[in-house]
Amino acid sequence: MNKITRRQALGTTAGALTVLGIAGATAHAAATDSRAATTPAGTVDEVYQGRRIQIAPGTGGGHHGGHHSPGLPTVRIDGRELHVMQNADGTWISVVNHYETFADPTSLARAAVRELQGSQLAPMQMGGMA
């Protein structure tokens, strides 16, 4: 699996990286973290391999303890939304890595950046029947 630690990510994107909040893996712990008072837990704004990743935490059921049905975070890559989904065990998948699970939205978004190889996400579309 694609496991890149936050330290490694900081190293690969030195100078360009801004992590406003806390990387997704620690989103739960962030509820008790003092930094959570100024930046919502799970908020990410970073440049990874030349692409801007922005993660805004989900709303609705977003208070501490709402882990059973948290609102999905909005994940954007260079401003385009990435369709993401959370599995029952807490892991994450996206429409570009649909059959492989990731521990948190940040590693999911970084995997999407690697998969995209510079390509832009298409506008999200739902439905459509044969």
Add this chain to the structure above:
Amino acid sequence: MTVRKNQAALTPEEKRAFTNALLELKRTGRYDRFVTTHNGFIMSDTDSGDRVGHRSPSFLPWHRRFLLEFEAALQAVDASVSIPYWDWTADRTTRSSLWAADFLGGTGRARDGQVMDGPFAYATGKWEVTVRVDGRNYLRRALGEGVAQLPTKAEVDAVLAMPVYDMAPWNSSSNGFRNNLEGWRGANLHNRVHVWVGGQMATGVSPNDPVFWMHHAFIDKLWADWQAKHPQSPYLPAAGTANVVDLRDTMRPWNDVTPADMLDHRRFYAFDAEPAAAASQR
């Protein structure tokens, strides 16, 4: 009667008929509607909400029906064609004849993952990826890069030995045969094969790669093999389950077909090698 064959046993003429029928469905636009349908279900099937095509008991009957519809479309082009299955426990390397230029073509080139040979290479002008999640309109693969090994026969046999079809909570966290075959739990069979192929096969628009049908035809055969091993084990759940397709509930998008209608594949096709126990029941 349609007979689904192991892709490794196809004659050159059968390979050509199959790939030509695929190209014709692509040309008419029919093919892409299947990709759109699949991605719609991939994005809407959720563990905590309505789930039909994936991460639920109806994963198997839904894909059986989806492949039947696709096979009927192929046969409207060429009545001699059926969907071959890819036994990835046996044909497990990038050197398999499956990936030769006279069949599906090989892996993608390093620079951008683009498949450069075979009937589905972008340069042929006959296989533009139009239903997509990003800007790239060429077929991509990265065989063996996302994960090194395809599932083994021993891993498949261990899943086939599981006696219970599916279990609550009927999603990606379930124990039982269905979820272990789908791959969200355990050794990871079906999901891992998508990742091993890479490119579009690893995304929600996975049917853009023709190998999708051959992978799912083998998953479908493993369901038949499992039924033959466990003739007393029914599809579950039977009734009254929220967000989940029970045995006699209809499945979207067709709304006129239930898992019960899909249990016996012999109503629709045979396999070149039928499971022995099932054959003796008839």
